[in-house]
């Protein structure tokens with residue numbers, strides 16, 4: 001689990017400068033940006049908020065995201 005207060009403050013590093021929307025917490029394994037579609041994996045309860053990570057999954061529908069996210 002990722003703490004609720006952390007989920008509320010996390011933002012997509014790409015969109016944070018233009019919008020202020022919380023990320024969708026998906027299956028306790030992903031954080032999804034509703035604005036650009038980037039998806040950030042949560043590994044061992046740590047959200048990986050890297051643009052490169054988000055880019056990898058931008059075109060993958062959320063239903064097809066691997067749960068849990070792949071290890072490095």
Ligand SMILES: [Zn+2]
Pocket residue numbers: 012013014015016033034035036037038
């Ligand atoms: Zn975004």
